[in-house]
Amino acid sequence: MSKPELWVIAERRLDHIEPTTQQLITKAKGLAGDHFKTVVILLEATNDHLEDELKAYGPDEIRVVRDDRFPTATDAEHADALEQLVTKYQPNSILFGATITGRSIAPRLQAKLRTGLTADCLDLRFDDDTLVATKPSYGDNIMCEIICPDHRPQMATVRPNTFVANTAEGAATVTTDTITFHPVDRLQVKAATPVVNTATTVGDASRVVALGRGAASAATIDTATQLAEKFGGRIGVSRPLTDQERFNHDDQIGQSGNTIHPELILTFGVSGAVQFLVGMQDSQTIVAVNSDKDAPIFDVADYGYVGDAQAFMSALLAQFV
Amino acid sequence: MKIVVCLKQVPETNDVTIDPVTHNLDRRGLAGVMNPFDKNAIELALHLKDTADDDVQVALLTMGPDDYAESLREGMAMGADAGYLLSDRAFAGADTLATGYVIAQALKKIGDADLILFGRQAVDADTGQVGPIVAEFLHQPQITYAASLRLSGKNEVTAERLLEDTKQTLVAQLPAVVSVRSELNTPRYPTPRNIQLSFDKPLTVWHHDDLDLDDTRLGQAGSPTIVTKVYAPEPVKRELTPLTGTPSEAASQLIKALKGRQLI
Numbered sequence: 001m002s003k004p005e006l007w008v009i010a011e012r013r014l015d016h017i018e019p020t021t022q023q024l025i026t027k028a029k030g031l032a033g034d035h036f037k038t039v040v041i042l043l044e045a046t047n048d049h050l051e052d053e054l055k056a057y058g059p060d061e062i063r064v065v066r067d068d069r070f071p072t073a074t075d076a077e078h079a080d081a082l083e084q085l086v087t088k089y090q091p092n093s094i095l096f097g098a099t100i101t102g103r104s105i106a107p108r109l110q111a112k113l114r115t116g117l118t119a120d121c122l123d124l125r126f127d128d129d130t131l132v133a134t135k136p137s138y139g140d141n142i143m144c145e146i147i148c149p150d151h152r153p154q155m156a157t158v159r160p161n162t163f164v165a166n167t168a169e170g171a172a173t174v175t176t177d178t179i180t181f182h183p184v185d186r187l188q189v190k191a192a193t194p195v196v197n198t199a200t201t202v203g204d205a206s207r208v209v210a211l212g213r214g215a216a217s218a219a220t221i222d223t224a225t226q227l228a229e230k231f232g233g234r235i236g237v238s239r240p241l242t243d244q245e246r247f248n249h250d251d252q253i254g255q256s257g258n259t260i261h262p263e264l265i266l267t268f269g270v271s272g273a274v275q276f277l278v279g280m281q282d283s284q285t286i287v288a289v290n291s292d293k294d295a296p297i298f299d300v301a302d303y304g305y306v307g308d309a310q311a312f313m314s315a316l317l318a319q320f321v
Numbered sequence: 322m323k324i325v326v327c328l329k330q331v332p333e334t335n336d337v338t339i340d341p342v343t344h345n346l347d348r349r350g351l352a353g354v355m356n357p358f359d360k361n362a363i364e365l366a367l368h369l370k371d372t373a374d375d376d377v378q379v380a381l382l383t384m385g386p387d388d389y390a391e392s393l394r395e396g397m398a399m400g401a402d403a404g405y406l407l408s409d410r411a412f413a414g415a416d417t418l419a420t421g422y423v424i425a426q427a428l429k430k431i432g433d434a435d436l437i438l439f440g441r442q443a444v445d446a447d448t449g450q451v452g453p454i455v456a457e458f459l460h461q462p463q464i465t466y467a468a469s470l471r472l473s474g475k476n477e478v479t480a481e482r483l484l485e486d487t488k489q490t491l492v493a494q495l496p497a498v499v500s501v502r503s504e505l506n507t508p509r510y511p512t513p514r515n516i517q518l519s520f521d522k523p524l525t526v527w528h529h530d531d532l533d534l535d536d537t538r539l540g541q542a543g544s545p546t547i548v549t550k551v552y553a554p555e556p557v558k559r560e561l562t563p564l565t566g567t568p569s570e571a572a573s574q575l576i577k578a579l580k581g582r583q584l585i
Binding site: 263 | 332444575579
């Protein structure tokens with residue numbers, strides 16, 4: 001008997017693959033073991049070859065469907081195409097990135113299939129054939145494990161940068177398939193313009209200078225910006241600082257913001273709410289500077305300094321060659 | 322033109338705890354408030370009402386226990402014209418699919434909604450799924466995470482949608498389902514006059530028998546997903562190396578340590 005299929009729905013980001021897709025392939029391979037076949041579903045235009053950005057991550061199969069309408073297709077059109085593939089192959093589970101696109105298409109497909117979908121997951125595992133999805137609730141203060149025992153496929157959207165993408169041995173088989181594209185004329189994408197300043201989020205940075213309530217003054221932010229440049233990194237903030245005009249959701253670490261795992265994070269004036277800590281604790285090296293010696297951030301840090309954030313930052317900047 | 326805004330009532334704070342004995346969420350003493358993101362959807366509806374040439378009627382719709390009427394009253398005090406509450410024990414324990422089903426059936430009964438609006442997601446469960454589910458059940462096009470929306474013609478809206486890297490401009494022939502980003506607008510406060518007026522506005526409660534429902538699709542029984550475990554996340558502790566002395570001394574210790582880790 002053939003193995004049940006575990007799907008990853010590939011997502012496009014301008015002319016490339018959205019990085020969450022590759023992260024999900026690596027995770028899916030780990031989940032699959034010998035029990036599941038990992039299949040990437042890729043909907044692209046006839047002249048696209050986005051599968052070339054996926055092969056190295058080693059899924060068992062990349063199943064490509066080409067139609068020139070896909071790059072500007074609406075959520076309902078995408079969901080319709082995916083439903084046709086689900087009907088044909090009956091996958092056990094389907095994973096989407098919890099991007100805006102994934103979180104829009106997945107529930108539409110869920111409703112068509114009348115099955116369960118768990119949103120914005122931070123972990124996945126299988127108990128036999130049952131997908132156990134860990135989903136944060138109440139602003140990441142609570143974690144829920146959710147299963148969909150009696151309906152197939154099981155579906156989940158997974159928060160970007162929750163898993164790390166790794167290239168893998170073994171050549172993926174690339175196959176092509178067809179669906180009938182059912183256009184929805186009542187909704188048209190009239191224009192799509194790249195938005196440069198949201199192209200990177202704090203989740204994409206390999207080094208992060210994180211600021212919290214204790215490092216929120218304009219002068220401190222300026223010093224932190226210089227420090228981030230020196231380190232080749234990016235500023236990130238805890239939730240209170242997103243109230244400032246210069247920061248938004250892309251800069252936010254933790255709660256329904258960005259889960260990050262950079263090689264280095266320097267936190268200044270961050271006390272360490274649970275949702276923040278959980279969102280950054282997989283960083284390789286964590287440095288914490290806070291004036292409160294009892295701040296929870298010190299529990300997860302490798303290096304800690306109890307003192308003034310601005311003074312430490314300036315000293316670090318002065319000594320940095 | 323008829324606009325229906327779907328909303329949810331949520332706990333007033335996300336600082337919920339786990340009961341150490343039952344391992345259930347301890348929501349005792351937490352008052353309910355309207356999901357803040359839903360106010361952006363109401364504001365959009367009221368803005369269209371204020372600015373459209375035609376008469377625009379704004380109705381609010383929610384599913385939940387009887388006290389959810391408070392959020393409907395609040396929305397009517399902001400300026401909405403009517404409220405519908407779907408309240409029945411048979412609806413309890415619904416996941417997004419079963420919730421979307423009942424909402425969609427209620428929208429069919431309300432009838433002729435040109436625009437169905439949702440907030441981007443609820444702040445408690447954070448799924449954002451019910452809007453697209455309702456759109457699918459009603460066979461309507463959807464625009465999620467709209468950053469702007471205006472009437473651009475007879476029965477037509479033009480919306481901008483911000484994806485991670487792209488701004489899309491979409492044109493929809495109504496009816497359509499739209500969920501809105503919170504950056505879209507700043508919700509208005511109820512004025513004393515509107516609060517006064519709201520008491521005379523109709524608040525309709527529909528129970529199970531008032532709607533055309535397939536009982537197998539309701540509540541817990543109609544929900545494919547089950548929550549098997551609820552817990553508070555515990556950050557993983559690390560061994561801390563303290564940096565000591567003056568800021569300058571501590572900075573120099575850090576630079577040495579980071580060099581040791583080949584980070585600089």
